[in-house]
Amino acid sequence: MPDDRAAAVVDRCTEAAATWLPLAGPIEAQLAPLNDVLFPAAGLRPGESVIDVGCGTGDTTRRAASLVGGTGQVLGIDAARNAIEHARHHPAGTHDPDTAPITWAVADAQRHAFPAAAADAVISRLGVMFFDEPVEAFANLAAATRPGGRFCAVVWTFRDESPFLQLNLTVAVETAASYGWTLDAGPPDAAPFGFATDETLGILAKAAWEDPGLRRHRVPLYARGPGTPPETIADEFVASGPLASQLQGAPPEVVEAVRRAVREELTTCWDGRGVRLDASVAVLTATRA
Ligand SMILES: C[S@@+](CC[C@H](N)C(=O)[O-])C[C@H]1O[C@@H](n2cnc3c(N)ncnc32)[C@H](O)[C@@H]1O
Incomplete structure (x- = not known):
C-alpha cells in the first residue's frame, strides 16, 4: 500500500x-x-x-x-x-x-x-x-x-562552526539591525545542522x-565553486538565500545595505581563485x- x-x-x-x-x-x-x-x-x-x-x-x-x-x-x-x-x-x-x-x-x-x-x-x-x-x-x-x-x-x-554557512547570515543580521530591522537566522543547531x-x-x-x-x-x-565572484553570491543570497523571504518584507534600503555588506565581506575571502570559506x-x- x-x-x-x-x-x-x-x-x-x-x-x-x-x-x-x-x-x-x-x-x-x-x-x-x-x-x-x-x-x-x-x-x-x-x-x-x-x-x-x-x-x-x-x-x-x-x-x-x-x-x-x-x-x-x-x-x-x-x-x-x-x-x-x-x-x-x-x-x-x-x-x-x-x-x-x-x-x-x-x-x-x-x-x-x-x-x-x-x-x-x-x-x-x-x-x-x-x-x-x-x-x-x-x-x-x-x-x-x-x-x-x-x-x-x-x-x-553546528551551523555556527562553519564560516561557509554562517558568515553571510551574521553580516546580514548585523547590517539589518543597524537599520533597526530584525532578521532571524534561526538556531545554529536546527536541522540539518x-x-x-x-x-x-x-x-x-x-x-x-x-x-x-x-x-x-x-x-x-x-562558495558556488571556484571562479564565482562575491557579487554573484551576494545577489543570490539576497534573492534566494535562507533569509530571502524575510528580506522580501524589508525596506529597499535595508535589502541593499545587506547586499553590499555581504559582498564586501565576501570580497575579503577572495583568494584569487574564488570565495574561500571553511566548512x-x-x-x-x-x-x-
Ligand atoms: C543537501 S542535499 C545533498 C544532495 C547530494 N547528496 C549532494 O551532496 O549534492 C540533500 C538531499 O537529500 C534529499 N533527501 C532529503 N530527505 C530525503 C529522504 N527522506 N529520502 C531521500 N532523499 C532525501 C533531498 O531531496 C536532497 O536532494
Whole structure:
C-alpha cells in the first residue's frame, strides 16, 4: 500500500529542489572537496554494491560508480523527482565498461523497500539529516545492508562552526539591525545542522549499526565553486538565500545595505581563485551488525 508519509516527503523534497536545481552545477563544484573526506572513509572496493542516500544530482553516485568499477553496482536514491531527473541526464551517464551501472530511484529512503541485505556500503554526502523518524530511517538502511557492510555519511556540524554557512547570515543580521530591522537566522543547531552529535551515534546503534563513530573535519570550500565572484553570491543570497523571504518584507534600503555588506565581506575571502570559506563537517561511520 502506498505510504502517504513517503509521498509527502517526495513532494516536499521536489519542491525544495526546484529552488536549488538551477544552481546544480555551482553547488556540485562547491561541495566537491567534501568527496575527499567521504570516499577515503567509505573505502569502496571494486565489485561492491553501494547505495547513495539523498544523492541529489548524483555527483557522489557517479564517483562511487567509478570506484566500484564495472563489476559493482550503485543505487542513487533521492526523494526529489526533479533532482533524479537531472541526475539521469548527466552527460557522464554513458555506458563505460569500467564504471558500475547506476540505478536511480525517486523515493523516501526512510521507508523505501530496498532489496534486503544486498548493499556492501551505504554512503551519503549531506543527505541523511532530514529524516522525520531517524531510527526508522537508519534501521531501513541497515536492513538494506549485508552483515558487516558499512555506513559512511558526511554531515554538517553546528551551523555556527562553519564560516561557509554562517558568515553571510551574521553580516546580514548585523547590517539589518543597524537599520533597526530584525532578521532571524534561526538556531545554529536546527536541522540539518545539529546532527554531528553523540545522540546521532545512539540513533545508529538503536538502528542495528555497530561501532558508530564520528570524525570531524574542517574543509575549505569555494562558495558556488571556484571562479564565482562575491557579487554573484551576494545577489543570490539576497534573492534566494535562507533569509530571502524575510528580506522580501524589508525596506529597499535595508535589502541593499545587506547586499553590499555581504559582498564586501565576501570580497575579503577572495583568494584569487574564488570565495574561500571553511566548512565544518563530520563523517559518521558504522558497521552493519
Ligand atoms: C543537501 S542535499 C545533498 C544532495 C547530494 N547528496 C549532494 O551532496 O549534492 C540533500 C538531499 O537529500 C534529499 N533527501 C532529503 N530527505 C530525503 C529522504 N527522506 N529520502 C531521500 N532523499 C532525501 C533531498 O531531496 C536532497 O536532494
